[in-house]
Each structure stands twice: as structure tokens, then as C-alpha cells.
Amino acid sequence: MTNAYTLAAHADGRGNPMFRFAAPQAFFPLAGKMIPWFAMLAAVFAAAGLYVSFFVAPTDFQQGESYRVIFIHVAAAWMSMFLYVVMAIWAAIGLVLNTRLSGMMASAIAPTGAMFTFVALWTGALWGKPTWGTWWVWDARLTSELILLFLYLGFIALTTAIDDPRRADRAGAVLAIVGVINVPIIYFSVKWWNTLHQGASVSLTKAPSMAATMFAGMILVALAAWMYSIVTALWRVRSIILERERNALWVRERGGEA
């Protein structure tokens, strides 16, 4: 597969390690080496986080035990927004620099992002029933998060509907970049409008309005979700690389071992 843009990327990348790994052939083994480390971190953070969340953190004065949904819900909601931004950044890099790997990374992140969005919505519903008294309301926070799920699903549908991977990447990139507008809307919806959903308990600008052990549990689970996302994205991108480069010499030479 030698054409104008791969040649350009290679010419640019000479000597620059950042661009060296932009070549799928170079990134494939690197991703393979990184996966076990991040998987181990994910397992450690998940075990510690779930232990703190469900055994160490105290019961809430208002909500009793049902507040413990927060540990899964908040981590999933954070990741759903964060992964979308990462996906959009990869998509933008792909559009601007015409690098092949960027589009593959965006495609590799999307399913994990969609999964976390679904988990955030689902656990939110399970939480809403005992606390608010309803599974679902059409307030700004819940509605914009649902739109995020549709954006992920739309991105996956669009990129898989187009046969030519390069065209699929470009079409998906435009959708991903357009959709990124939704992320600040989700985040600030509870500040900008009256919503049923409460404001943020944890933010970068103020001290967390929760007990320290609760906060620790939430951060640990969030870190576990983050590491898990890296593992699944790398895993998926390896599959995508193999699939797209199946006719390249280096993949054929790997033969049955991949």
C-alpha cells in the first residue's frame, strides 16, 4: 500500500518518534506490548476501587445504600464524555494530517465510548427511581447524554456503512467533530438550566462535596475505567490494523502468528 499520503507521512516522520509510531506497522507491536500493562493497572484499580466503594465508603445520610450507584455511574459518565473528546481529537488529526492510524484509533475508541454512555444512562435510571422517583425525565442533562449515545452509534454506523476505509474515516471524522459540541453542553447543562439532575459533586474548580472515602472510591473506579478504555481501544486498533493491512507484506509475513 504505497500512495501519496503514506509516502508523505514517512518522509515527515523520519527521525521523529511521534511520527514513527503513526505508521500502523510500527504501532501494531507497540500496542501489543502496552496492552498487558494497562490491563494489569485496570484490574488493580478496579479491585481497589470496588472494594473501597462497596465495603469501606460509608452509607449516605440521605440516600442510604442506593447512592453507591454513584461509583459506577459517575466513572461511566466521565469516560463517556472524555472518550468522545479523545475520539474527536483523533478524527481531527486524521483529517488534518491525513494519517491512517488516526482514523483507526477513532474507530477503535467508539464502541467503548458507546458502552460507557449506555452504562451511565442505565445506572442513572436505576439510581433515579429510588432517589427522584422516576426512571427517566427529559431534562437537559439526561437528554444531552442520550444524544451522546446516538452520536456514538451514528459514528459506528456511518464508518461501517462505507466500504472504502479512508472515505469511512473522513466521513466519520466530520461527524465526530460536529458532535463534540455536545460534550460541553452535557457537562454544563446542570449549571446553565434548571434540571432534575443535581450539580457536580466533584470538579476541578472546587473541593469535592462528598466524604473523603467516597471520593477515593469514585476516583479509583474512574481510573480503572480509564485503563480499561485504553486496553480495549488498543486491542481493537490491532484488529483494525490487521484487517486493513491484510494485503501488506508485513502482515503476510506474520502469517499465522497474529
Place this chain on the structure above:
Amino acid sequence: MKPRNRRLALVVAGVAALGITAALVLNAFQSNLVFFFSPSQVAANEAPVNKTFRIGGMVESGSLKRLPDGVTVQFVVTDTAKHIPVQYKGILPDLFREGKGVIAQGRLESDGMFRAQEVLAKHDENYMPPEAADAIAKAQKGELPKK
């Protein structure tokens, strides 16, 4: 300009244009994005007339009472400035408390009573163990926590 820089400029300009568009659209729909009206907004006639809408605020302390029929409850929703009496027939959510947030959906009758079909509890972003909540409540009353 290199083609790469031109594409970067296009992406940046596109995102900026979309951001401005989104801001303008959301600003224009400001009134439609509101999930509930506060008692002050209702008093200022900002809430829809003869239509179902939601009011939100705090349940005034000491205002909750059960009517003689046994299933209808009445309470006052306040934003500390204005007060609206609410009647609701049904089961209140577990987190419904006096002095805490509430959202009620229903109609404002001509007698000034808000008849709710649905009552939701709006909890805040504070999470703490019961002991800490007790300590805060005592501190507010001016008692020192017992050692």
C-alpha cells in the same frame, strides 16, 4: 499555505462556527430548555397559563400535611422569596423531605393551589456519612459534638 495547514484552519473554523451556532440556538431556546419554574418565576407570570408545567424549589419546613382523605398530601414549595401551595394525591418519593428540593408537575388552579400529578425529589450534590450530617445539623443549632 500548505494543504495540511489549510485543512487545520478548516477544522478549527468549522468547530468555531458550530460552537457559535450551538450557543445561539441554545440561547434562543433558553425558555424551552427549562425543566421547571421557580415560585418567583410563577409569581412573575413566566410559567405557562392553563397548561401543565413543573415547579421546583424547596419543601418549606413544617408545611407538609396529610388531608383527611388519607391519600392527598399538601405542602408548600418555596424559593425563599415566593411560596406556592401544592396538593398531590399519591406516593411521595423516598427522598421527599421538608427543607429539601422537590419538583412537581401539574397545573396551577385559579385558587392559587398547584395540583400535581407527579412529584419528584431533587437531591443535591452533597454526599456524606450520617455521622457527619448529624454533626453539621448540631453545629448549625449551636451545639458542640459530644466527645
